[in-house]
Amino acid sequence: MVPTGPVPEGLPDLRTMTLADAEAFAVAQGWQRFRGEQVWRWVHDKGARNFEEMTNLSQSTRDEFAAKATIGCLTVAEVQTSKDGTRKIRMTTRDGASIESVLIPMGEHVTQCISSQVGCAVDCQFCATAKMGLKRNLDAGEIVDQVYLGKRILAEAEPAARISNIVYMGMGEPLHNYDNLITSLKILTNDKGAKLAHRRITVSTSGLVPKLAKLGAETEVRPNLAVSLNAPNDAVRDMIMPINRKWNIGKLLAALKAYPLEQRRRITFEYVLLAGVNDSLADAAQLAKLLRGFKCKVNLIPYNPHPEAEYARPSAAQIDAFQNECKRLGMSTYLRIPKGDDIDAACGQLANRSNGSPVVPLRIRKGPPPPPPVE
Numbered sequence: 108m109v110p111t112g113p114v115p116e117g118l119p120d121l122r123t124m125t126l127a128d129a130e131a132f133a134v135a136q137g138w139q140r141f142r143g144e145q146v147w148r149w150v151h152d153k154g155a156r157n158f159e160e161m162t163n164l165s166q167s168t169r170d171e172f173a174a175k176a177t178i179g180c181l182t183v184a185e186v187q188t189s190k191d192g193t194r195k196i197r198m199t200t201r202d203g204a205s206i207e208s209v210l211i212p213m214g215e216h217v218t219q220c221i222s223s224q225v226g227c228a229v230d231c232q233f234c235a236t237a238k239m240g241l242k243r244n245l246d247a248g249e250i251v252d253q254v255y256l257g258k259r260i261l262a263e264a265e266p267a268a269r270i271s272n273i274v275y276m277g278m279g280e281p282l283h284n285y286d287n288l289i290t291s292l293k294i295l296t297n298d299k300g301a302k303l304a305h306r307r308i309t310v311s312t313s314g315l316v317p318k319l320a321k322l323g324a325e326t327e328v329r330p331n332l333a334v335s336l337n338a339p340n341d342a343v344r345d346m347i348m349p350i351n352r353k354w355n356i357g358k359l360l361a362a363l364k365a366y367p368l369e370q371r372r373r374i375t376f377e378y379v380l381l382a383g384v385n386d387s388l389a390d391a392a393q394l395a396k397l398l399r400g401f402k403c404k405v406n407l408i409p410y411n412p413h414p415e416a417e418y419a420r421p422s423a424a425q426i427d428a429f430q431n432e433c434k435r436l437g438m439s440t441y442l443r444i445p446k447g448d449d450i451d452a453a454c455g456q457l458a459n460r461s462n463g464s465p466v467v468p469l470r471i472r473k474g475p476p477p478p479p480p481v482e
């Protein structure tokens with residue numbers, strides 16, 4: 108069992124509650140149900156960070172809530188801005204852990220990449236977060252508060268800009284923190300809270316096969332699904348993603364074939380291009396064969412270098428050739444232009460680094476990679 112963050116005061120945390128939980132909480136205290144909704148909306152719609160900000164509640168109601176509940180808050184430790192406008196927010200949890208989230212400008216809109224765990228257990232060999240190891244799961248409040256803080260920071264820096272999409276692609280494997288993932292999705296998509304459309308949210312997974320079936324069976328939340336594939340065969344995937352030794356490509360694709368997709372939705376396959384590892388035209392041909400018949404698109408992500416891995420980004424010509432071959436073979440393929448790589452905010456680079464140096468020591472692992480998470 109992966110631990111989740113402590114609540115220092117030992118009180119229930121309103122930020123981790125769905126609306127139904129908050130109403131039930133109010134009733135359990137002997138208060139009227141609507142009080143639960145009132146306070147919940149302050150936290151998840153208006154962005155209140157303490158009870159004193161809830162100005163339409165009487166002082167005695169605020170005091171009653173403050174005696175029985177808390178509102179968990181992340182604190183912003185640093186905001187770094189890239190020359191391309193990407194912002195990386197480093198946040199501290201109540202128990203002193205560091206996590207990161209990234210605001211990525213996409214034309215007129217901003218996509219926010221959020222974290223689901225402190226570190227990660229999956230150990231993808233090209234990923235800087237993997238070098239943190241897994242410290243703990245984030246609770247649902249810590250997941251959604253990244254969005255609320257992102258909104259505040261963006262409103263101050265660029266009042267006209269809006270966060271239009273959320274991607275669970277930051278630190279951690281979201282499906283390894285399944286219950287908190289689902290609670291956070293219920294909170295973010297509630298019409299009385301952050302009001303994010305389901306189709307504007309993407310959950311990315313390295314392929315925790317048993318949890319894919321569970322996610323597909325959820326009725327209240329329907330995020331988009333992205334799968335970090337990164338290899339056209341098991342030999343390469345075994346090497347760069349140890350999780351493949353437990354759930355190989357065959358098992359992963361079988362689970363995805365059974366995944367219920369809504370109309371007009373496609374699975375996104377992410378493919379980090381590593382020079383000399385998975386970027387040949389033969390790799391493109393194998394990939395096309397593998398994904399034939401899938402309702403999918405492929406996002407090609409040129410590797411973003413960092414000191415913890417020895418891979419290299421393919422040349423621009425090789426990236427072009429790979430993409431052209433994918434297209435020629437009928438794959439819907441998009442090239443993700445690296446953003447924020449000058450502040451270590453690009454895909455695969457998140458490791459609490461400030462001006463190039465880690466603020467939290469990274470793990471120097473000796474010996475073979477540990478086994479992948481078993482859940």
Ligand code: SF4
Pocket residue numbers: 227228229230231234235236237277278279280312313335455
């Ligand atoms: S790529 Fe994602 S799943 Fe893999 S180690 Fe990094 S954070 Fe974890």
